[in-house]
Amino acid sequence: MNARRSQYEEDGFVVLRGLDVSAELPGVQQMIYDITAPLIGPHDTSLPLADRLRLPFERIPTDAEWSHLMRSVNESAEFKRLVEAPGVQRAFAEVLGGEPQRFPICVFRAQVPKQRRAVYRWHQDEGTWYAVPVASLAYKMPGTLWLSINGADTTNSIELIPRSHRCGLRLHRMVEGQGHFDADPPADLPEPVVMQTKPGDGVLFHALTFHRSVVSGGLAPRYSADLRYYDPTRRTEYDVDPVLRSRREAILANA
Secondary structure, three states, X not given: OOHHXXXXXXXXXXXXXXXXXXXXXXXXXXXXXXXXXXHHOOOOOOOOHHHHOOOOOOOOOOHXXXXXXXXHHHOOHHXXXXXXXHHHHHHHHHHHOOOOEEOOOOEEEEEOOXXXXXXXXXXXXXXXXXXXXXXXXXXXXXXXXXXXXXXXXXXXXXXXXXXXXXXXXXXXXXXXXXXXXXXXXXXXXXXXXXXXXXXXXEEEEOOOOOEEEOOOOOOOOEEEEEEEEEOOXXXXXXXXXXXXXXXXXXXHHOO
């Protein structure tokens, strides 16, 4: 077992610096900039693209502007190329082993000022789709690669709780406008770790690892991508909250 896979299995996540996405990431960055440049106001357009994406907004985007950005990027060919980038697939193969396959839920994220739908509470990814009526999502246990698009620091990143993937799947509550994105991590876990990244860095974490957004109080946006793959040859057994298990059994029985 290689070092990255060992850390993933031990801690529930592994930090990946400088992923090989130099051919795919700029297309997504350019698209984001083209859409958000009017929100930045007057600025030095000779700055490197990644630096321009870190500039604070001149005003708070409307819900419609945020939705337009999210929809435009998520439905773009540029984002699809990033999701399926060879460097991304190699990272998953190294950490998960085998020949990972793409999981259906891969999304661009834009945390912009005052947009509460982009701020996520403590949750486990497996809990967000475990009890939804889509049987094809069951038992895949994908890893999530949180890929930083414009860099992040301790004021606007994500934080994860080491070794929380060993605690089983907890009960997840519904959050309006988001889904099942609210759960209580056990109290006897290590201190959370906040990611600090450059564009193209990422953290690949287990589907049961507790994580949440770090909420920025400023006007600078944070852009990231949740890229997910799974190893179809692996079947992971884990404890599940009884309420969630009963919901899943009912869903699969009617599938």
